[in-house]
Amino acid sequence: MTRFMPEGEELSSWLESRRLIISQLSAMEASIRELGVRIDKYNDTSRERANELSREAQDGMSDLRLRVAMLELRAKLWGAGLGVLSGAAATGVTQLFMNSFRH
Secondary structure: OOOOOOOOHHHHHHHHHHHHHHHHHHHHHHHHHHHHHHHHHHHHHHHHHHHHHHHHHHHHHHHHHHHHHHHHHHHHHHHHHHHHHHHHHHHHHHHHHHHHHHH
């Protein structure tokens, strides 16, 4: 059974459908804009956090380099000190040995 709408009802129905479609498209457009803003904000926050972590890592690396340099200096000083003491001890032993043969 086919029902025919009078022309006025058909136009009214078409206008109502068009209004609903435009309303839905407007709502979708607003949602897309809001989502874009949220994504931009998230990207900015992520970028700032990444920069902060990078700075912290650089600071940590600088501290580590300084500590390694200090340990190297300490090791060299100890090595030099032990070298001087060994040399002095060897010289003292040699002097004692040489003096024992002279007398």
